[in-house]
Amino acid sequence: MHNQYVNIVRSAVREGAVVVTSETAPSLICAPSQEKSLELRDLNRALGQISGEQRAVVLLVGLEGLPYDEVAEIIGVPVGTVRSRLSRGREALRQLVGIVLDRHAAAGRPLVTAATAERAGDAFVDRIGRGSHSGIPVDNRAM
Numbered sequence: 799m800h801n802q803y804v805n806i807v808r809s810a811v812r813e814g815a816v817v818v819t820s821e822t823a824p825s826l827i828c829a830p831s832q833e834k835s836l837e838l839r840d841l842n843r844a845l846g847q848i849s850g851e852q853r854a855v856v857l858l859v860g861l862e863g864l865p866y867d868e869v870a871e872i873i874g875v876p877v878g879t880v881r882s883r884l885s886r887g888r889e890a891l892r893q894l895v896g897i898v899l900d901r902h903a904a905a906g907r908p909l910v911t912a913a914t915a916e917r918a919g920d921a922f923v924d925r926i927g928r929g930s931h932s933g934i935p936v937d938n939r940a941m
Contacts, residue, residue: 837895844894852887855880 845853851873858869859880866884870877 855883856887
């Protein structure tokens with residue numbers, strides 16, 4: 799019995815551990831993660847290209863999550879001005895990062911509906927909050 803046990807142990811060592819790949823395959827595969835960092839890089843560059851007034855409002859609303867009335871108090875402008883700057887800032891960011899509304903489709907650019915662009919633009923601006931805490935610098939010189 800002892801000799802049979804030793805033979806089994808030796809053969810197991812020679813063969814190595816057997817792992818069924820169908821059970822572990824999903825955990826061995828991961829999706830590429832370069833896209834998110836490239837989107838954040840593009841957003842950071844686009845933020846540097848919009849006006850300081852628009853950038854301040856976009857960051858306070860999108861990054862900090864402040865309501866419009868608090869942003870208006872911080873900046874010292876009426877709430878309507880905050881909404882206008884936010885709208886213009888988001889539109890400028892959409893254009894700079896390549897999210898195009900359907901009125902620009904005639905120029906040969908990809909067709910995106912206004913609702914899709916609004917959701918994508920809002921989500922894209924909101925993502926800078928997660929990215930900025932992970933060490934991606936945001937240029938705040940003009941604020």
